[in-house]
Amino acid sequence: MKLAMLMQNHGFLQAINGIVGVSLLYKIPLLMLITDRGGFGEKDPWQTEGGKHTRPVLDALHIAHEDLTRPDEVEPKLVKAMTLAQSSLSPVALLLNRDLMWEEPR
DSSP: OOOEEEEEHHHHHHTHHHIIIIIITTTOOEEEEEEOOSSTTOOOHHHHHHHHHHHHHHHHTTOEEEEEOOGGGHHHHHHHHHHHHHHHTSEEEEEEOHHHHOOOOO
């Protein structure tokens, strides 16, 4: 079984109970693709609060995570992240960087 979720920082923070209560507790592999908002270059003030808590929460839950910043690394990192989720029977997160998702006007 291969499971994946796509969410923003705030969605991840709201889903903690389900992630801990299901994926961590019952050893269910889960790939989380989290749009990483609130970092350098963020123009929307409502996004900054969730962004500063995502990594510390992932660390506190001992969930492996890595940044995804360039289009050429999407496929290999997706494969590696899903492989780790499957072999460790736990959630794994890829943080989708702003530069990967939005092209800023010059």
